[in-house]
Amino acid sequence: MPRKKHKPEEIVAKLRRVDVMLSQGRPVAEAIRAIGVTAFTYYLYGRLSRRKPVLN
Structure with a gap:
């Protein structure tokens, strides 16, 4: 089965x-x-959602 990469909004x-x-x-x-x-x-997904965004 092909893998699906979900968009951040979907996550x-x-x-x-x-x-x-x-x-x-x-x-x-x-x-x-x-x-x-x-x-x-x-x-x-839970770990990724708790990460702080990187500011440039």
């Missing part, structure tokens, strides 16, 4: 969707499956 939307599902009491594994990424990708 933010997916992370928000997971947050909503978690607040509704769904398990993390179920929420991750619902957005269509692996657990590793989900945690990578």
